[in-house]
Amino acid sequence: MKIFCTASSDTYITDKIIDNKLRATDANIGRAGTLDLFKLYDENKLNKTGSQDEISRLLIKFDLTKPRQMLNKTLDITSNTFSAKIKLYDIRTGHALPSNYNVIAHPLGHSFDEGVGRDLSSFSDLATTNFLTSSIVNGSPVLWFASGANYEGGVAGQSSVDIIGSGTVGVSTMQYYYGVQHFPVGNEDLSIDVTKAISGTLAGFIPDHGFRIAFSGSDEGDKKSRFVKRFGSRHSSNPLIRPRLEISYDDAIQDNRGNFYFDNTGSIFLQNSHRSSLANLVFAGSEITGQNSLKVKLKKGTFSRTFFASQHTGPLGVGTPGIYSASFAISSDETAEYDKGKTLSSLIAKEKEVTFTEYWQSLDGTKGYHTGSLTIKGLVPNTSFFHDNVDVYSTNCKSSYSRHDQLRIHLFGINHEIKKEKTGKKPRYKKSEVLETIYYRVLDADSLVPIFDFGEADNSTRVSTDGQGMYFDFHFDVLPPGRAYLFEYLIVDKNSKKIIRDKRTRFTVL
Numbered sequence: 001m002k003i004f005c006t007a008s009s010d011t012y013i014t015d016k017i018i019d020n021k022l023r024a025t026d027a028n029i030g031r032a033g034t035l036d037l038f039k040l041y042d043e044n045k046l047n048k049t050g051s052q053d054e055i056s057r058l059l060i061k062f063d064l065t066k067p068r069q070m071l072n073k074t075l076d077i078t079s080n081t082f083s084a085k086i087k088l089y090d091i092r093t094g095h096a097l098p099s100n101y102n103v104i105a106h107p108l109g110h111s112f113d114e115g116v117g118r119d120l121s122s123f124s125d126l127a128t129t130n131f132l133t134s135s136i137v138n139g140s141p142v143l144w145f146a147s148g149a150n151y152e153g154g155v156a157g158q159s160s161v162d163i164i165g166s167g168t169v170g171v172s173t174m175q176y177y178y179g180v181q182h183f184p185v186g187n188e189d190l191s192i193d194v195t196k197a198i199s200g201t202l203a204g205f206i207p208d209h210g211f212r213i214a215f216s217g218s219d220e221g222d223k224k225s226r227f228v229k230r231f232g233s234r235h236s237s238n239p240l241i242r243p244r245l246e247i248s249y250d251d252a253i254q255d256n257r258g259n260f261y262f263d264n265t266g267s268i269f270l271q272n273s274h275r276s277s278l279a280n281l282v283f284a285g286s287e288i289t290g291q292n293s294l295k296v297k298l299k300k301g302t303f304s305r306t307f308f309a310s311q312h313t314g315p316l317g318v319g320t321p322g323i324y325s326a327s328f329a330i331s332s333d334e335t336a337e338y339d340k341g342k343t344l345s346s347l348i349a350k351e352k353e354v355t356f357t358e359y360w361q362s363l364d365g366t367k368g369y370h371t372g373s374l375t376i377k378g379l380v381p382n383t384s385f386f387h388d389n390v391d392v393y394s395t396n397c398k399s400s401y402s403r404h405d406q407l408r409i410h411l412f413g414i415n416h417e418i419k420k421e422k423t424g425k426k427p428r429y430k431k432s433e434v435l436e437t438i439y440y441r442v443l444d445a446d447s448l449v450p451i452f453d454f455g456e457a458d459n460s461t462r463v464s465t466d467g468q469g470m471y472f473d474f475h476f477d478v479l480p481p482g483r484a485y486l487f488e489y490l491i492v493d494k495n496s497k498k499i500i501r502d503k504r505t506r507f508t509v510l
Contacts, residue, residue, distance in 0.1 A: 002452055002460055003070070004478040005062040005245040007234040009114035009210070012036055013131045013148060014056040017044040018123060023054075025131040025147065027123035030115030033236045034091055035060075035243075037103070038228040039215055055220055057148055058231075059112050059129060060086070061210030062245040066477075067202060074251065074314075077199040081250035081458050084198035086179070086211065088190035088231040089241035097186035098226035102216040106152065106163035106178045107197045108209035110142070111135055134162075149212050155205060163212050164197075170205035177206065180216065183229070190231060198245070239480030240449060248460035253312075255325075257467040258434030260376045262332035262348060268296070269312065269466065270324045270360050270370055278322030280311070281369055283362045289319050295363055296326040298356040298374060300347075301338035305330060309360065324360070332378055353377040389416040392438070392470075392489045393504040400508045401476045411438075411463060411470040411489075432469035437492040439463065440472055445484035445506055452478070454490045463489075479509045 011030040015023045023046065040054040067075055076082060086105055113135040117125030128134065131148050133141045145151035145162050153160065155167025155177070166176045177200060179192040190213075200206035214220065232241030256266035272281050280287035281294070288294060294309035309326035311319035334344040347354055353375055360370040392413045401407070413433040439454040439461045455461035463472045479485055487502040 001074075001249055001251040001473065001475075002455070002478055003067055003075075003247040003475065005064055005066065005247065007243040008061050008063045009112070010035060010058070010060040010234050010243060011112070011114050011117075011129055012056045012058045013129060014038075014054070014123070015131045015148065016040070016054045016056070016123060017046050017052055020045050020047075022046075023131075024123035026126050026133075027119070028115035028117030028125050028127035028130050029120060029123070030113075030127070030129065031118045031235055032120055033233055034120075035088065035231040035233045036120070036228050037213070037215065037231070038098075039220055039224075039226045041223050041225045043225055053220075055148065055215070057150075058213040059108070059149070059210060060213065060243055061108075061112075061208075062243075064198075064201065064208060064245075067198075067247055071202055075247075075249065077202050079249055081248075081460070082199070083193065083195045083248045083458055083460075085246045085248075086190065086192045086194055086213070087244050087246050088213075089243075090187055090189050091230045091232055091241065092187070093230060095228070098183075098229060099186035100184055101186075101219045101226055102180055102182050103190065103192070103213060103229075104178055104180045104216045105192045105194055105197075105211045105213045106165060107194075107201070107206055108149070108212055109145075109151075109153070109158045109161040109164055109207065111209045112149075155200070158207055164206060170200065170203055175200070186229065194245075198247070239483070240444060240447075240451070242480075246452065248455055248458050250459035250462065251464075251473070252459055252462040253464045253466070254436070255464075255466040256434075257374060258432070258465060258469060259436055260374060261379050262330055262376055263379060265327055265329040266376075267325050267327040268358075268374060270294075270309070272322045272324075272369070274322075278320070280321050281324070283367055288324075288362075293363070294324055294326075294369075295361050295365065296328075297359040297361060298330070299359070300344065300354055300356045302340075303334075303336050303338035303344050330376060348378050390414065390433070390435070390491065390498075390500070391416065391503075392435070392491070392500050393502045394487060397487075397505045397507055399506070400510055403477045403479065403481045403509050405476045406473065407476070408471050408473050409487075410468070411472075413438075413470060434465050434470060435463075435491055435493070436465070437462070438470065439490040439492075441488050441490070442479065443486045443488055443501075445486050448486075450488075451485070456490070456492075476509055481509045484508045 015025050035058045038056050046052045112129040115127045119125045135142045149162040151162040152165045155169040177197040179194045181192045201208050234242050255269040260266040289311050291310045292308040296309045297306045307326050307328040309324050312323040312325045314320035332348050355375045358372045358374045395410045395412050441454050442451040463470050489500045491498045
């Protein structure tokens with residue numbers, strides 16, 4: 001799952017020297033279309049004395065309303081798949097760029113006012129926030145503890161620091177809450193991991209004041225100019241380059257009903273609902289929860305095997321109401337008979353697949369909850385990659401959506417190498433192929449620029465599977481409104497990868 005938090009305020013502060021006469025320490029640039037990060041060494045002389053360093057630092061705050069609403073429901077900030085990254089986008093101006101430097105992002109210790117300044121040439125708009133003042137409270141200025149928001153401390157002393165570096169509040173071991181990114185060339189976008197800081201903020205022990213982004217201490221303090229690294233601000237006219245906080249986590253469910261194979265462990269799921277809401281099964285007046293709380297029996301003729309099933313563990317590390325799963329394997333060399341004188345292994349060798357009757361039962365077998373079927377296939381050696389001639393597309397996407405919409409998007413996969421159409425008078429239902437490892441991403445339809453990429457590292461965009469095929473849950477508020485978009489899919493199979501564009505889906509977000 002991807003959640004995007006937009007910037008609610010951003011600006012940059014600077015002590016730039018103006019006309020060799022004064023520093024712009026009281027200037028505000030809160031409504032500028034860019035966020036400019038620079039360091040000048042010995043470029044200007046203030047009152048014609050000595051070397052004069054000039055720097056800028058970025059301030060940015062994100063709206064965390066949505067992750068707060070999802071916290072302890074579907075969002076688990078303690079999961080090892082949870083991550084949060086600040087994303088800023090480089091603006092290409094044609095000018096020379098600084099290179100080989102580090103940028104560091106610290107959580108802010110207290111709040112800042114964005115301001116309404118726009119003057120980027122003479123820095124003549126005077127207001128807060130600026131290099132000296134963070135905000136105005138009840139008509140009185142609140143100063144940074146050190147000019148440039150540069151006084152660093154720990155979480156425990158957050159009320160008297162500008163930026164937070166580390167701490168042990170709320171955790172048992174020392175945590176470092178800043179993130180660092182190296183820019184070898186200089187034209188890279190910014191993508192800084194701030195997972196620990198956002199986890200601490202959502203947990204309530206780090207204040208929600210945003211971040212200060214600056215050159216690292218060694219890069220600010222050396223004898224070298226770096227002018228200028230420029231990013232789009234939240235006031236940029238191009239919505240694709242506005243800042244965002246990108247939260248990612250793995251919410252995929254892999255139900256192998258459509259791709260269960262002998263000699264391989266697979267999982268099957270059962271969902272129970274009551275009045276359109278997921279609800280636990282009940283036995284003898286008590287809800288069925290926890291591990292090994294159900295049994296699943298597979299039966300083919302006289303052959304049967306029984307396996308334990310458990311309440312499915314969701315993203316919060318606890319049982320998910322109404323969802324149960326069982327994981328098991330059946331050998332293709334099974335010598336037990338399914339009919340007199342006929343072994344299961346002989347049936348597998350002949351038919352290449354076996355359909356079992358599937359029973360979900362209470363532990364003592366006295367109560368049944370579901371009866372269905374499960375087809376398990378034999379593994380067939382294949383010298384060509386499955387996805388050489390495969391197509392994937394959405395079956396339920398409309399042409400437009402509100403940015404507040406959420407949808408379970410169903411996918412259909414077809415392998416043209418094996419799905420040869422046969423002529424006939426009656427219409428036939430084609431069943432989707434199930435691709436075990438597939439990810440999605442979204443492209444801007446006009447520029448073909450990815451809004452976000454395939455989440456292979458954290459499975460944040462991995463497609464789920466169930467008895468009906470493939471699907472993923474999508475929140476349309478991750479997409480800037482007023483534009484058209486496309487889906488692309490990454491298929492990973494046999495150590496090979498292939499990207500397929502969804503040719504049947506194009507939609508706008510209103």
